[in-house]
Amino acid sequence: MPGFFFPHNNMTELNGKEDCKLAEGKIYKKKQKTFGADLKNYLKCMVPHIESGIKTSNSRNVMLSAEEVIQWSQSLEKLLASQSGQGVFREFLKSEFSEENIEFWLACEDYKKTKSDHLHGKAERIYEEFVQSDAIKQINIDYQMREATAKRAQDPTHTSFDEAQKTVYILMERDSYPRFLKSKVYLNLLNQLQTNTSK
Numbered sequence: 001m002p003g004f005f006f007p008h009n010n011m012t013e014l015n016g017k018e019d020c021k022l023a024e025g026k027i028y029k030k031k032q033k034t035f036g037a038d039l040k041n042y043l044k045c046m047v048p049h050i051e052s053g054i055k056t057s058n059s060r061n062v063m064l065s066a067e068e069v070i071q072w073s074q075s076l077e078k079l080l081a082s083q084s085g086q087g088v089f090r091e092f093l094k095s096e097f098s099e100e101n102i103e104f105w106l107a108c109e110d111y112k113k114t115k116s117d118h119l120h121g122k123a124e125r126i127y128e129e130f131v132q133s134d135a136i137k138q139i140n141i142d143y144q145m146r147e148a149t150a151k152r153a154q155d156p157t158h159t160s161f162d163e164a165q166k167t168v169y170i171l172m173e174r175d176s177y178p179r180f181l182k183s184k185v186y187l188n189l190l191n192q193l194q195t196n197t198s199k
Helices: 035-046 066-071 076-081 083-095 100-112 116-131 143-154 162-182 184-198
Strands: none
Touching (some): 083 100, 100 162, 143 162, 162 184
């Protein structure tokens, strides 16, 4: 089962970096009972403010609330606009072996903000990682789009990957996103936050 596994079963408190890093040199064969438990552990490490309100590294205190998680169900756009939402959705996609979709989408978002003199290098990396026919994280686009994207990547502009990114977005929106909203991952997280709110 993909996901993060941690040596401690009691995750009510974070003990600094110890809970957030996998033990070196040891293999833990004991698996978590549910993917939801993995997600909870992942969130406590990647988004440590869920229960404890710990300040993030950039000194801003961001709380993940039930309201924010409910907003994720309004549209894929709202889900991806949230840093926490991206993390949770990525973990879900990993469980379905399709995380290349969100990774490509995020790489394209980053690419659009790239300074012109760095476009060529980034375009080449994105093409090699996601687009070319033998790419390690090959995205699901048809032959014509793959060829057109390859041509655009050779003489890159800020819009070189727009069509492929849109196709992948639609694929996530129609396929993975509805399943995510019905998944235990999402429903358990929402339920946990609503329970914490009502306490």
